[in-house]
Amino acid sequence: MYKYKNTVIKLFQGDITKVKADGIVNAANNTLLGGGGVDGAIHRAGGPEILEQCKRIGGCPTGEARITTAGKLPSKYVIHTVGPIYRKGNSREAELLHNAYFNSLKLAKEYSLKSVAFPSISTGIYSYPIDKASDIAIKSIIEFIDKEDFIEEIIFVLFNDKDFSIYENKLNKIFR
Ligand code: ADP
Numbered sequence: 001m002y003k004y005k006n007t008v009i010k011l012f013q014g015d016i017t018k019v020k021a022d023g024i025v026n027a028a029n030n031t032l033l034g035g036g037g038v039d040g041a042i043h044r045a046g047g048p049e050i051l052e053q054c055k056r057i058g059g060c061p062t063g064e065a066r067i068t069t070a071g072k073l074p075s076k077y078v079i080h081t082v083g084p085i086y087r088k089g090n091s092r093e094a095e096l097l098h099n100a101y102f103n104s105l106k107l108a109k110e111y112s113l114k115s116v117a118f119p120s121i122s123t124g125i126y127s128y129p130i131d132k133a134s135d136i137a138i139k140s141i142i143e144f145i146d147k148e149d150f151i152e153e154i155i156f157v158l159f160n161d162k163d164f165s166i167y168e169n170k171l172n173k174i175f176r
Contacts (some may be wrong), residue, residue, distance in 0.1 A: 002175040007145050008153045009171065012117070013164040016157040017045035020074040022113035023067075024157075025104050027078040027121045032060050036161075037124040042078060047072035050078055063099030065107045077111060079104045083122030086129070094136055097122055101140035105151065115153035120163055134166050138174065 002009040011014045014026055016024050016038060028040045029035050032054040053068035057080075060066045065081040081104045084096035100121050108116045118137065122128035141154055158164040 002171050004142060004175065005149055006144050007141075007149075007151050009141070009175075010153065010155045011164060011167055011171065012155050012157045013161060014157065014159070015041065016117055016119050016159075017041050017073055019117045019155060019157055021115040021117040021153070021155060022075065023077040023079050023108050023115070024070070024073065024075045024112070024117045025121070026078050026080045027064075027119050027124070027126075028054075028060065028082055030059055030082055030147060031063065032057055032066065032080055035125070038119045042073070046073045046078065054080065055165070063096040063103065065100065065103040067107050067111060075117070077113060079107050079116070081121065083125045083126055083128065086122060089132075093122075093128065097128065097133060097136045098140045101137055102144055105141065105144045105148075109148055109150060114151065115155065117155040117157050118153065119157050119159070123163070130166055131165055134163075134170055138167075138170055142174075 027038050049071040057066050062082045070078050081100040083100045084093040123130045123133045
């Protein structure tokens with residue numbers, strides 16, 4: 001557990017669909033119609049209510065975020081954001097990944113969500129290198145807290161232990 005200003009930052013290893021937070025973030029794709037990885041897991045565990053709302057929303061540009069309720073999940077809301085597909089690092093990937101984190105938190109603020117859980121956006125099927133992506137994830141949330149000091153808790157949810165250690169090492173360096 002880490003603390004930055006008034007925000008507690010936590011790490012959790014495992015399945016984000018089990019996390020109880022005001023909002024969990026989904027690493028979705030532009031259609032918002034579901035996919036593999038964490039997106040598939042969220043729709044499977046949350047049930048059809050989420051997909052119905054996603055259909056009505058009608059898609060989401062890369063770097064932006066949209067919100068639905070969370071169906072059968074223990075959280076209240078799902079924030080669907082779309083990270084970039086990593087090509088060679090010169091297609092604005094860093095900026096778009098930053099925007100995905102930042103815009104998710106902006107939406108969380110709009111809905112007065114006090115705790116938000118993030119998966120490692122873009123580092124699965126979209127093949128963003130985890131070392132670079134984790135730097136951006138951490139920097140983006142720090143920047144958000146600096147600007148909008150309101151969020152009580154941010155949880156980084158890492159699906160495997162390698163990703164978990166990468167985050168742990170970085171957060172230890174920054175906050176300890
Ligand atoms: P993207 O298309 O943005 O790369 P993926 O879902 O393929 O999204 O992968 C993003 C990250 O989410 C990967 O690190 C993957 O291991 C992780 N992941 C997959 N399933 C889950 C889950 N149920 N809970 C948390 N993280 C998950």
